[in-house]
Amino acid sequence: MLGLGTIAKKVFGTPNDREVKARRPLVEKINALEPQFTDLTDEQIIEKTAEFRERLAKGEALDDLLPEAFANVREAARRTLGLRAFDVQLMGGIFLHQGNIAEMKTGEGKTLMATFPAYLNALTGRGVHIVTVNDYLARRDAEWMGKVYAALGLTTGVVYPQQPEQEKAEAYGADVTYATNNELGFDYLRDNMRMDLDEMNQRDHYFAIVDEVDSILIDEARTPLIISGPSEDRSELYKTIDTVVPSLSDEHFTIDEKTRNVTYTDEGNEFLEQELLRQGILPEGQSLYDPESTTLVHHVTQALRAHKLFQRDKDYIVRDDEVVLIDEFTGRMMSGRRLSDGLHQAIEAKENVSIQPENVTLASVTFQNYFRLYDKLGGMTGTAATEAEEFAEIYKLGVIEVPTNRPIARVDEHDAVYRTAKEKYDAIRETIEEAHKKGQPILVGTTSIEKSEFLSQMLKERGVPHNVLNARQHEQEAAIVADAGKPGAVTIATNMAGRGTDIQLGGNVDMKVLEALATDPEADPAALRERAEAEVAGDKKKVLEAGGLFVLATERHESRRIDNQLRGRSGRQGDPGRSAFYLSLEDDLMRIFGSERLDNVLGKLGMKEGEAIIHPWVNKSLEKAQAKVEARNFDIRKQLLKFDDVMNDQRKAIFGQRLEIMESKDVNEIVEDMRHQVIDDLVDFYIPARSYADQWDGEGLYAAVIEKLGVDAPVIAWTQEEGVDDSDIRERLYKATDEFMAGKAAKFGPEQMRRIEKQVLLQTIDAKWREHLVTLEHLRSVVGFRGYAQRDPLNEYKNESFQLFESLLNSLREEVTEKLAQLRPLSEEEQKQMLAQLIEQQRALQGAEAGAQPGAAPAAGPQAAAQPDGAGETAVAEVGRNDPCPCGSGKRYKHCHGAVTA
Known part of the structure; x- marks a missing residue:
């Protein structure tokens, strides 16, 4: 006997059937236009593109142009490739244009289908990205379908790894760009590490068509794209923390060998706090429970793991001043393999061998968050229906099964x-x-x-x-x-x-x-x-x-x-x-x-x-088992996305701020606001609100003004004047610092000063963001334990990461103000010394960068403008902006150290 659901489907059809049926009139409309477009000459087909663009500019919508645009593509493909698109391919193209996933069986012609919505959306002039799973497919499809786009008067580009910058910029400037998901993500991160607007390649995130969408947006969704570089040397910190761990007793920690985890008990935390305070590692007045202590907590936990969970000659051996891991299954040495998150360094400190620097994250993004940047997304695959719920919830994408051209x-x-x-x-x-x-x-x-x-x-x-x-x-x-x-x-x-x-x-x-x-x-x-x-x-x-x-x-x-x-x-x-x-x-x-x-x-x-x-029963029970595993994996991806969303909001804020600075011709106003905010913070600290004049710390404020603002103002005398309040002192400091910085600008020249201000701002933002990423990684690794205290780890992560972000913005203002206050032109002798130092630093960096990931930028490069005495007005005269940089990097001076010193 048939169930009620089955009877209802027979009468009314499935939701998918109704979606397909609703698009049939549009397909018939395209078919009716076919004879009209068959009569066009090759030139007239190209002229149609110009006509469509003109109509768009006059206010016509893309949906109004769809039947004619699709008919134009079908004719161009028939002439160039000898392929006449089937009705089901047109239907799939309509679904893609409308921001859905078209599920089409293998061999139904998804590659050709993508040209229809790509052409229609490229008419806007904003560029369309077609995303494939590997470089071979990106090149093949760009070459193959490029003939169709050329016949329509559009340009095609392809993006691939290790591509020359000029070629990459041209590829992104094309009407339709083919690329892999990895390369698009890495280019987005690289663009947001640039120092000049002209160097950015990705101009817009308007419309992307993702081929094998289930592979990219589901299977690889948990893989973050990371650009990394060598971090600063922290070997002393590892060594100092290592001296604390042997003094711990059994009541200070618990070990879970099953999950290979260690945690400190309350007694252990108290003991650690006192010990770290005594050794000067933990600042006075700061607790291990403060957000600022996240990195320190992470390091002491890794030191404990190194001592209690990793045994010499079982998990690793020490050979030639190096800790080499041993494969637990084969017993073989795994040369070149290292444990992440500072654990390998903690073992090196324990064994008293040379501590190799960690790789630090310079920028990262997940595919989930990268592809959600696009205004509109479409996808193609042979298999998406089983993950329809995830596509709808995370990406707001509907999944529609397109009928096959011939019955299976x-x-x-x-x-x-x-x-x-x-x-x-x-x-x-x-x-x-x-x-x-x-x-x-x-x-x-x-x-x-x-x-x-x-x-x-x-x-x-x-x-x-x-x-x-x-x-x-x-x-x-x-x-x-x-x-x-x-x-x-x-x-x-x-x-x-x-x-x-x-x-x-x-x-x-x-x-x-x-x-x-x-x-x-x-x-x-x-x-x-x-x-x-x-x-x-x-x-x-x-x-x-x-x-x-x-x-x-x-x-x-x-x-x-x-x-x-x-x-x-x-x-x-x-x-x-x-x-x-x-x-x-x-x-x-x-x-x-x-x-x-x-x-x-x-x-x-x-x-x-x-x-x-x-037996069919075996199939049914296996399908249920698979559905359970899929649901569990979806929950894991959903939870990871919630954590990544917190960082994503901050990433967007930082990247947006960088873009705003790069687009500004003059950042003087931003710098001035920062300087005035620093003055407000200093005055609030040394002259507390609602306090008496005899409670003011004039000497402390005087010292801080010299250190942070570089101005030797008579602050002590001001604080002792009759009838002066905190707002008067603020105004006087604003005036004194503004005059001081105006004098500095006159020495450098206004144009030079604006360039220096922009570079200092961008470099400081990048350095602070790098530190922040490391701290967030460490926070994420320890925040899960809050669940034992009946506190929601996600809420804890949100609150603490927000506090850390606020702290980042405060320290950013201070650092930018301090660096600019300490700038002064270099003498000729100092310039020669600085260039010699830069060459040495660059050589050292090139050695360190050899192990960094593709696209990695050095984490701690020579930042001359960010240091006292770091910018000189005569440096530009000696080295032309378009000359090769004297540091030997192979870049032009203006894109290397000239970006800093000039």
Whole structure:
């Protein structure tokens, strides 16, 4: 009997059916325009683009232009690529333009589909980003679809790692830019570390179309992009803290060996506080519970872990003045591998060897927060429906399944469950041999490199020719996938491998032509293509007779999406195909979710060795298990995002402030406001509100004014005058400092002074933000323990990070004011000394940067303007702004040390 829900769906249709039905009239409208656009000349197609832009400028909406714009793209693609877009591709393009994820099966033409919304949105002149999962696909798609955009009068760019700056700027300046998610994220961070507006590459975050959207926005959502560089040397701090830990007794801490965690008890915290105060590590009047102590608490916790959880000759060895980790599974040394978050340094201090500096985060962002910067987002994938809730909640993206152009003819078999892994692999090998003999191509999906190589070894022993596709063969990915549809081909792949390249039955014509041209460059391409098409047509016939592509999966993944992706490799464009999953009770997923009970049942049924249980109930129970794991992973991602959102608000504020400073021609007003705020803080501190004149600390204020403001004003005499109040002293200090800084500007020259002010502001913001990121990392690592005290760790993190941010802004004002107050022009002799020091520092930095991540900037470089005596009016005359910097960095002087000294 049918359930009520099923009956309702039959009568009213599913929500997805209604969405698809609602777009059909728009598709019919585009089709009706086709004859009109077929009659246009190539020049008229380009002229249409100019006409659309003009209409947009006059106030017409993109939605009004959609039918004509899509008809124009369809005609351009037909002429340049010989591909006429199907109605389902037009429909998918409409969904993308409207800010949704279009779920389309493999081989339905997602790459071409993206050109429709990309063209329409590029008409605004704000640029469209098309995001792919790897550099190969970004280059391939940009070259392939670039022909369509060129025929429409648009420019195309591609962004890739280690790209020359000029080329990268041009790529971002194009109408449509293809790039990987990693490169886009790193460029965003690099842009927000620039010192000059002209050096920024990303001009706007208007519209992004994300290919393989589930891989980028779900699977990689927890991976932060980090640009790091060497930090300042803290070896003395590690050594001093290390002297405290041996004096702790058992009541001062607790150890949880299961989770490899240590925590201090209340007695331990009290003892530590007294000890750190006595040694002068903890400032007087500051407690370990204060937000300012977060970094210190982190270091003392790491020191305790180093002493109590890590044992010499078990977890690590000491060799040649170096702590080398030992792999707990193999017992081998892991040279070059280091523990993060200062733990390795804590072990080095414990063993009294040289302490290597930590890498410090200069800038970081998660994919979740990067892609939420865009005004509008669209996505394409073959598998998104199972994660629809997450896409809706985090990214405000709807998921709509676009119908296939032809009905799916693939046969999906029920899972076969064996008792042991050995029985499963024996059955897999027999199935592969059988398919190979009858000429059916087979794609075998494995969950790891290790398993793909184990299966490869089994087939080698039986003499079965095959290809292996995993991370070690990623360069040959396209070539291996192109051959995977040939008669009798056996391809063993890790589950994610080969995405973005279709497996075409009989082989890939384009690949055959390229291979033939590589062998004989003088051959006629047209003749080669004709021969390749004939070969592929013959091979395709054989494969179709053998049953199409057979996808055999050797294990269920934690996520149903990954299984569906693998299954979707077969049955492309209505082709016949077959898919099957071979499992065993020893597989991770089966083992974790109650395989003992199933093992007992199978035993009672008297199953013989090599037999499998095949039943729809098994499929249902496995799907439920996978849904549970997916829900748990979603909760983890959601919780991480809540923490990252706190930092993201602060990141936006800092990056926004930097941009404002870079866009300003004159930052004098900002600097003046900062200086006046510092004066207010000093007066409030030394002349407290509602206090009597004899309680004022005139001497303290005088000393602070000289130190912070660089002005020798008669503050003590002012505080002793009759009838003077705090507002009078403020006004006098404003006037004295304004005159002092005006005199300094006259010495340097107004233009030079404005440039120095801007550089000092940007450098100080960057230095403070770097320190703040480290403190937030440390706070996040310890805030979880607040849960034991019935306090919500997220609220605690929000409150304390806000206090830390306020403290950052206060210290920023002070530091900028102090640095500018201490500036003075250099003498000729001092200039020579400074340049010599810069060259030495640069050499040292280049050595230190060798181990930094791609795109890393030095954390503590020579910042001459940020130091007393750091800027000189004659430095510019000696070294031209466009000359190579004398420090040897290879950059122009104005982009290197000239950015500071000039």
